[in-house]
Amino acid sequence: MGLRAMIRKTRSDADDEWWRGAIIYQIYPRSFYDGNSDGVGDLAGIAEKLPYVASLGVDAVWIAPFFRSPMADFGYDVADHRAVDPIFGSLDDFDRLIARAHALGLRVIIDQVWGHTSDANPWFRESAASRGGDHADWYVWADPKPDGTPPNNWLAVFGGSAWSWSPRRRQYYLHHFLSCQPTLNLRHPPVMAALLETARFWLERGVDGFRLDAIDFLLHDPSLRDNPARPPADGVVPAKPFGLQEHLYDMVQPEVSARLGTCRRRLAKDYPGTALLGEVSSQDGAFGRIARYTTAGEGLHMAYTLRPLRRDTAASAIGDALAEIEAVGGDGWLCWAFSNHDVERAASRWNPARVRDELPPRPLVRMLLTLLVALRGSVCLYQGEELGLGEALLDCSELRDPFGIAYHPVFPGRDGCRTPMPWRSDAAHAGFTNGEPWLPVPREHFTASVAEQEADPDAPLHWLRRLLAWRKAHGAVRCGSLVRLDPPAPLLGFERANAGERLLFLFNPSERPATLSLRHDGLRRILDEVSTITRAGDAIVFPPYGVLVAELEAADRARQDKRRMAALIAG
Numbered sequence: 001m002g003l004r005a006m007i008r009k010t011r012s013d014a015d016d017e018w019w020r021g022a023i024i025y026q027i028y029p030r031s032f033y034d035g036n037s038d039g040v041g042d043l044a045g046i047a048e049k050l051p052y053v054a055s056l057g058v059d060a061v062w063i064a065p066f067f068r069s070p071m072a073d074f075g076y077d078v079a080d081h082r083a084v085d086p087i088f089g090s091l092d093d094f095d096r097l098i099a100r101a102h103a104l105g106l107r108v109i110i111d112q113v114w115g116h117t118s119d120a121n122p123w124f125r126e127s128a129a130s131r132g133g134d135h136a137d138w139y140v141w142a143d144p145k146p147d148g149t150p151p152n153n154w155l156a157v158f159g160g161s162a163w164s165w166s167p168r169r170r171q172y173y174l175h176h177f178l179s180c181q182p183t184l185n186l187r188h189p190p191v192m193a194a195l196l197e198t199a200r201f202w203l204e205r206g207v208d209g210f211r212l213d214a215i216d217f218l219l220h221d222p223s224l225r226d227n228p229a230r231p232p233a234d235g236v237v238p239a240k241p242f243g244l245q246e247h248l249y250d251m252v253q254p255e256v257s258a259r260l261g262t263c264r265r266r267l268a269k270d271y272p273g274t275a276l277l278g279e280v281s282s283q284d285g286a287f288g289r290i291a292r293y294t295t296a297g298e299g300l301h302m303a304y305t306l307r308p309l310r311r312d313t314a315a316s317a318i319g320d321a322l323a324e325i326e327a328v329g330g331d332g333w334l335c336w337a338f339s340n341h342d343v344e345r346a347a348s349r350w351n352p353a354r355v356r357d358e359l360p361p362r363p364l365v366r367m368l369l370t371l372l373v374a375l376r377g378s379v380c381l382y383q384g385e386e387l388g389l390g391e392a393l394l395d396c397s398e399l400r401d402p403f404g405i406a407y408h409p410v411f412p413g414r415d416g417c418r419t420p421m422p423w424r425s426d427a428a429h430a431g432f433t434n435g436e437p438w439l440p441v442p443r444e445h446f447t448a449s450v451a452e453q454e455a456d457p458d459a460p461l462h463w464l465r466r467l468l469a470w471r472k473a474h475g476a477v478r479c480g481s482l483v484r485l486d487p488p489a490p491l492l493g494f495e496r497a498n499a500g501e502r503l504l505f506l507f508n509p510s511e512r513p514a515t516l517s518l519r520h521d522g523l524r525r526i527l528d529e530v531s532t533i534t535r536a537g538d539a540i541v542f543p544p545y546g547v548l549v550a551e552l553e554a555a556d557r558a559r560q561d562k563r564r565m566a567a568l569i570a571g
Contacts, residue, residue: 019209019378022059023468024109026382029066029088029339030074031420033435034506041432042418043089045124046095049423050104052450056386057468060107062211062277064341066094070120072180072402075111076213077118077199077419081198091205098206107208109277114195115217116181123194124182128166128173135309138191140183141166142224154250155242162250176217176250178402186218186259196266203267209275212260212300215293216281219256221249239410249268255290260299277335277378278303282310287324287334292538294332297494302378304335309343314350314509317551318371322484322494334377338368339385345417348391352511359444360390362544363532364461367507370530370547373467374505376482376496381464383421387453388460391416391418392442400439415439422449433465470530476501486507490514495552502552503527516540524551 032046043066053061065075067084075085084091101108126135142151142163150163152170156179163172164179174183186193199210216526227245232238236384260278267274278293278300280286286305293299312315325334338346346368347360354360366386372379394415399405404413418464420438422430422445430449446452453459473479480498487493490510504523508514518540527531527549534541540548 013020016273019126022127022378023052024060024062024380025058026062027065030059030416037434039433039435039437043093043097047100050100054104061108077181078113079118079120081294109211110207110208113213116213119180140185142169152224159243190229194376201273210435211277215278216251219253225249257299270308276300280305282307287329291328291330291332296331302333302335302363336375336377337380338372339382345391357444366463367545367547369464385447385465386461424451425449445520476503504550506548508546511544514542522553526550
């Protein structure tokens with residue numbers, strides 16, 4: 001056991017629970033800050049900007065892949081799990097980043113891609129070379145059908161068959177994403193042992209946890225049964241054929257929970273306080289899987305899903321999510337994410353009046369930030385979300401994402417959320433680099449730069465700082481219970497409670513104003529510091545995207561059920 005591991009063993013149980021209710025700031029290294037002027041962000045650049053991240057009031061950073069890779073999928077095609085790709089720096093740069101983060105009070109989570117590797121990984125090269133070598137069973141191989149076609153009908157997320165032919169082995173190998181991302185065989189014990197050793201390598205260097213990529217794809221049906229068809233609900237064939245199957249056998253296998261639990265127990269033994277954050281797909285039943293994956297003490301510590309981000313409005317996305325979570329029940333722990341490196345930025349997705357080359361309206365940004373922070377669970381905040389950045393609308397010639405290039409213009413891909421972070425409005429490329437950036441900085445993002453917002457007390461950046469400071473002061477928000485309410489449309493509402501503290505949250509996720517009569521029985525006061533409503537006599541007027549946060553009577557003085565709240569809220 002290394003020195004860092006020994007230090008961890010001296011931490012308290014409270015330290016081990018640091019992840020519960022934590023705010024985690026996601027950094028996409030290619031686009032955060034370029035420290036050497038080559039046009040690509042790097043580890044030295046991240047370390048330089050960590051004081052800014054700490055100033056937000058977050059608890060941890062999640063750094064997306066920086067491992068050696070051919071970069072076909074920008075780092076999610078790992079060629080060497082224990083090496084830093086030269087475009088991002090070196091292991092020494094990473095060690096300095098860790099030291100800087102910890103000195104600033106920030107924990108560090110890094111990606112672990114356990115479901116697949118690059119086809120340039122030595123493991124795969126040896127596996128493809130022979131059916132009898134040491135790595136022969138490290139990947140998922142299958143014989144062709146008698147007519148030479150793939151073993152079954154499984155499809156890759158990025159398009160086409162999920163099987164590619166290896167002429168050397170004269171077998172097909174499975175890949176859920178790009179053909180250069182072969183699927184690891186996690187049922188083969190040496191594979192799992194190697195991945196856990198990789199995790200220990202990074203834990204010895206001081207990381208505090210891992211974000212596990214695409215956990216729904218970690219295991220598949222060993223019998224390789226065909227997926228059944230899923231006819232489109234509206235009768236229109238989708239642009240991505242992946243949606244034309246019920247994914248019963250190529251993913252979401254029940255054994256995943258037990259496999260994750262084994263990993264947690266093995267790592268926790270020597271590295272207490274290590275947090276495991278899982279990415280769950282948007283397939284049906286996502287919140288039920290999160291409940292299973294994060295059952296207390298058994299699997300992951302927390303998990304997030306992109307399922308709500310597939311809905312067109314914040315009201316439907318969060319309202320339906322809360323209803324599904326309520327129906328699922330259990331003691332699992334959700335991590336909320338409204339934006340990240342894989343999806344359209346929420347401030348654009350949920351902006352009904354979206355106009356190209358214009359920033360999302362600030363009231364919408366403030367509402368989304370408040371809603372994200374107010375929900376029960378931990379939170380992943382994506383770089384630039386604190387600035388209210390919208391999705392960049394890029395021309396076809398500017399795209400770099402293979403997913404977007406394949407499906408443009410029907411699906412623009414993921415480049416629009418990956419454009420460089422704007423630091424200064426008065427510098428080339430918004431201060432991200434002195435070179436030529438790997439993706440352009442949208443013109444409208446210059447006016448939303450960090451420097452511009454630091455000088456503007458009404459900017460989203462300051463609102464976010466205020467929110468996070470306020471959240472830390474209220475246990476009901478950080479780790480309390482949540483009771484979903486049914487206020488009159490278009491409002492969205494819930495109650496948070498913990499240790500006698502009760503808070504009411506009401507949101508107007510609409511571009512139209514709304515009025516509500518709020519009865520005063522049980523209402524102590526409206527918290528003006530985080531509310532954006534006005535009062536007209538006994539009525540509360542919600543402007544477009546307005547927010548109300550109110551303090552209610554303590555639990556011993558008022559019942560905390562929906563009937564009580566129904567009496568408090570009148571349409």
